[in-house]
Amino acid sequence: MTTMTESLQLDPAPRRVYQVLHPLDDAAEAKVDLDRLGPMRLTRTVKACLYILRGYLILMSALLAMHVLQLAGVI
Amino acid sequence: MAPEVLQSTPAPSTGASPHAIPVSSRWVARILGFLLVAGPGLIVMEADNDAGAVSTYVQAGAQYGTHLLWLLIVLLPICYFIQEMVVRLGIATGQGHAAMIYRRFGKWWGRFSLADLLLLNFFTLVTEFAAIALAIARFGINPAWGVPAAAVGLAALALTGSYRRWERVVVLLCLLDLAWLLIGIKVHSLGGTWMRQAMVPSLPQGGMTGSWLFLVIAIVGTTIAPWQLFFQQSCVADKRLRIADLGAARLDTLFGAIFTIVVAGCMMLAGNAGFARHWTFSDPAQTAVHLGAAFGPWLKNAVLLLMVNAAVLGATAISLSSAWAYGEVRGWPHSLQKTVREAPGFYAIYAFGIAAAATVVLIPRAPLQLIILSVQVLAGLMLPSAVIFLQLLLNDKQVLGRRFANQYWNNCVNWTIxxxxxxxxxxxxxxxxxPQWFPSA
Structure with a gap:
């Protein structure tokens, strides 16, 4: 973060000074209030897609586990 | 007359802060501003070149020479695009990724995502300690002593109560990976062949076999991992990056992406030295021993030390992504700026993950290389699900507004990914x- 300070009274030609501040030394910035917004509205299609995705992930993990056990010579 | 303070951004800084660093040149101010903001992007990318990645890239080089270099070039823009979205989300909301899923999708999806992350992170942590065990054993150090010592060191790294101290140490560890460039230059002897194979996709002799495909998925899984989404967003939130920092944070991420892909390419070149000499690949520590015999013992030591460095980097980042995510979902204090007394749950999760993974690795005769590769594949499988949540969050205009939400082209690129x-x-x-559809190697 850079801010610029202009000192006019000392030099005939104004000398600009830039102030650089680490984010952790800066005042906390106001962000969007998620508690006020609450959960996102999901359409039925999006919800259905997320459930299908969950099932797909479980199935694929099981397949991977099977493949790894095959490679390890367990099954 | 008081100096007039001019601000070109909406961030709340004033020149009056006692911590402000005055500089007289606009360019020096810009560079210094970038250096103060940079960190999360470089760390998330380079920590992704963790022990599993070293193993996967070296194996790719050892089995297929430079035939998979093109995949890294393809993955460079992909990992930047995905992580850039996380930066936008973190800066706009000041919240971690787990908190966003929990609050915007509800508890059910929030807990599922957290469970996926914790499970995958734990297995990945096991691979980090597996690599530490493999590497230190080659130095003649008993893993029964070396692995717990590494775990204690990793815990101490985060327990200082200062984000800045942690970040400086970890950035230094990231920069140590520059040594891979020297190794890549030392071992490669293919003239311009590797450059051509990096630019033009090609199949190795034998075509698309099952093991080739398994390795391709493992490379994708190790280059873009789900924990990275959670880690970088939480890191951005913990560092309290401001809206005005977005440009610098993007540049940090891009620089990190390029750095990590170059280092990954050098790891493949190190493996390729074995491919050219017909060494049988078992694990990267064994490859280091072969390299030492061919190019001098310094190379063996360098590769083994870099393996440990990669594992330490990966372990601290992965453990932190778990601790941040768990703290966000449980509503616990979760910041590296807090002391152990102020955030006991956050540090307990960090330390517990490390201790449990270190314990698992000490179980005798575990097939470590198979575990390492399988974890990368599992990460590759879980990634689409994580990216879909990210994609939905980035289209949430109620939270992000027009400025931070995805544009049409972002969505096209991301759905393609x-x-x-x-x-x-x-x-x-x-x-x-x-399996009959895929010829064996």
Whole structure:
């Protein structure tokens, strides 16, 4: 973060000074209030897609586990 | 007359802060501003070149020479695009990724995502300690002593109560990976061949075999991992990056992406030295021993030390992504700026993950290389799901507004990435269910 300070009274030609501040030394910035917004509205299609995705992930993990056990010579 | 303070951004800084660093040149101010903001992007990318990545890239080089270098070039823009979205989300909301899923999708999806992350992170942590055990054993150090010592060191790294101290140490560890460039230059002897193979996709001799496909998915899984989404967003939130820092944070991420892909390419070149000499690959520590015999003992030591460095980097970042995510979902204090007394749950999760993974690694005769590769594949399988949540969050205009939400072109690129990831995971499923479709190597 850079801010610029202009000192006019000392030099005939104004000398600009830039102030650089680490984010952790800066005042906390106001962000969007998620508690006020609450959960996102999901359409039925999006919800259905997320459930299908969950099932797909479980199935694929099981397949991977099977493949790894095959490679390890367990099954 | 008081100096007039001019601000060109909406961030709340004033020149009056006692911590402000005055500089007289605009360019020096810009560079210094970038250096103060940089860190999360470089760390998330380079920590992704963790022990599993070293193992996967060296194996790719050892088995297929430089035939998979092109994949890294393809993955460079992909990992930047995905992580850039996380930066936008973190800066706009000041919240971690787990908190966003929990609050915007509800508790059910929030807990599922957290469970996926914790499970995958734990297995990945096991691979970090597995690599530490392999490497220190080659130095003649008993893993029964070396692994717990590494775990204690990793815990101490985060327990200082200062984000800045942690970040400086970890950035230094990231920069140590520059040594891979020297190794890549030392071992490669293919003239311009590797450059051509990096630019033009090609199949190795024998074509698309099952093991080739397994390795491709593992490379995708190790280059873009789900924990990275959670880690970088939480890191951005913990560092309290401001809206005005977005440009610098993007540049940090881009620089990190380029750095990590270059280092990954050098790891493949190190493996390629074994491919050219017909060494049998078992694990990267064994490759280091072969390299030492061929190019001098310094190279063996360098590769083994870099393996440990990669594992330490990966372990601290992965453990932190778990601790941040768990703290966000439980509503516990979760910041590296807090002391152990102020955030006991956050540090307990960090330390518990490390201790449990270190314990698992000390179980005798575990097939460590198979575990390492399988974890990368599992990460590749879970990635599409994580990217879909990210994609939905980035289209949440109620939270992000027009400025931070995805544009049409962002969505086109990201859905293409999700589609590619799904195709890869379906190919893996086909390989497992119908192995006769894929010739063996």
């Amino acid at each position: 999700v589609l590619l990831l799904f195709v890869l995971s379906l190919l893996l499923a086909a390989q497992v269910a119908l």
